[in-house]
Amino acid sequence: MAKILKGATAQETHSAILDLIRSSGTVTRVALADRSGLTGASISRVVKQLLAEGLIVETGLGDPTGGKRATLLQFNPRARHAVGISIDTLSTTYVVTDMNGRVIEQLASKGIGRDTPATVITRLVGELEDLITRTGIESATLVGVGVALAGRQGSGSSLLRADRERYAWEPFAVQGQLSQAIDHPVVVENDSTCAAIGEFWAGRIPSANDFATLYLAAGFGLGLVTNGDVYRGSSSNVGEIGHMVLDVGGPECWCGGNGCLEALAAPARVVELAQADGPLATDLGLRGKRTSVRTDFARIARRATEGDPRCLELIQQSARYLAKALLSITNLLDLSQIILAGPGFSEAGDLYVQAATEEINRLSFVRAIHPTRVELSKLGPSAAALGAASLVLHSQLTPHQTSNRALAT
Template sequence: MATKGTTGIIGGNALRNRDHNQKVVLDYVRANEPAGRAEIARSCGLSIQAVSNITADLEQQKLLMPDGHRTEGKRGKPALQYRFNPEGAFAIGVELRPDAVVTTALNLSGKKIYNARVPLDDARPTPAIKAVGDEVRKAIEASGFDPKSLLGVGVVMPGPFGDTAISRAGDAVLPDWEEVEPQSAFEQEIGYPVLIENDATAAAVSERVAGVASDLDDFCFVYFGSGIGLGVVTKGHVLRGAFGNAGEIGHIVTQIDGHQCPCGNRGCLETYASRIAARNYLQPFGIDPQSGADFADLVDQRNPHFLAWIDQAAKHLSPVIGTLENLFDPQSIILGGAMPDAVIDALIARLDLPKGSVANRDERACPRVMRGFSGRLTAALGAGAMVIHQTITPNKHSY
């Protein structure tokens, strides 16, 4: 028989249905805790009895916990309120960079409970995977959690994912990883489920699990790494595209016949508004910021050259944000990543958002652009958040 195409969508049965319903309940409680069972039942389209069984299950799994009776002054028997049990499970997030391994642990509420950073001498697969494994084992030990309650390990690493003109032009690629299938390689080393994700998507999920997007289902995250990336969440789900390369915002052309970009285009956003672009811009003036703190200092000192760069970056970023608004129609766009808050804030302040945008409307629940709940650990925290997100979020839109 010829191989026929499959969409990956499969049928349901009682067990898979229970799995789905558990996630539906968890996702509701996540966004609305504390919540009673009757309330959950109404919101999730289930009977009270079903919700009772499910919460009992989740309580046994230590994912939910009861938290007293509340009534808010209403009639009737006060509902037993359920909450996430932050101590019930945890996740580990790793950022693998060419020069370092950053490791974090998060409790079920997405709160950071551990972080560490070690330099990496050799980023080729064998030593790097070993180093990540060692760091994960240290994190499990240091977390103080029962290792059995580890939900999984998320790993953020630079591409290449697939063979495209852009991934070949990547600036922070790991050496000799072309032939390695990272997920299974890490799972073999670590012995827990592993998720691989790019930095921007992980950061976006992080904002939803425990950041400014906790009650947003549609948003974009513009990630300032060494380049510039985009993570998109629509209807609570990550957008990955057909080949996992969705969100390549860095090579949108913002200036016809602009700067030459290694990708082959001219005038890519990344050549104007990214960490690398900033360093290239400042170099002629003898300024060479290395760390995030250096960039923050430049803002604090109101360095005129850096402020000029911010103006330039904002000029190129503004129409791209308009494009994102018009294409994805998100509730908001979040800026963050490996840049200090002060830089992101300055950039946001300089944005000149286009008037011709579907986001330009009178009643808005949140601003068109927000700064993320970021910090230097964004990528590693996001990696851990991916794991939590996966255990919590149902993969169905609606019946």
């Protein structure tokens, strides 16, 4: 932190100290000075300003050290609020969070189905207004709306996605419409990116800790947080782990390649293999339709955790492929922490954690130097929506860490 603040502007210092308070939960002025490398006088000036702005509050006293007990500082959770929306084929999830990233109100609505963005946005705006009214928060404290959406970032109207039925829902294609329809600052991001920043913000992870979040819904996405911000790559499309090739002679993927993780281990592939076993498909009541992949996959995963050997083998095969992909990512990026998030891990997430942990502990190139911890997200199935709200807070309150994706007004 001291290196970051060397030569920093007043705004950057203000932002960095606020982030230290976020990750600490509660902290004294003395501890802030030690961790930032700033003088006590500088810390006192910044803290005084943050208190005046209402962003932090004094809360109790620190542990006794022989002298006067220091006053503890923490976020004022009611000072700022944000809305996060996760737009998915099956459902739309809304959350309103306080400054700590704690959910204070939420709403589940129907998904986009085959509707166009224009049709859904009209409904979305109405539901959003009702939700905000229900929370009773003051408009002045609402800093923005974040939207998590599967798809590629980009610009213009060119078709980027191989799935022609979904290209209209690429984030870049709906950014403008949302910004015009919602009377608040708006940011639209990939769902895996949102899930990663949600873990960082709501999980109080320090900015010095780099980690990755693997998000599973219909497919796989990877969000990478480094130096307190998500790493986006040259066009904000980093993290397409679903199209990492694991078998050059494997099944064809919708992206045009062969043997991608997506084609080998995604929910659609697991359901396809289950459908090939007629008695199993009948026993589980699988519908076998494109629109039912997520619910069919959940049935298979649930039965696997109950000990059905047929379902257990299908989930374990999927988990083994994912473990191989995460091993490669770990070797490439030297990760010490990987978090598995998203609705795809709701039923059998522990099986995926076990497979990845065993593979990485056994074969990671740096296993003799440090362990790589694999764990399930504590944010639950709404990780993307909560992460979208966290992204707004992150962008507005700690801009010194926010790279190239500002809020659109």
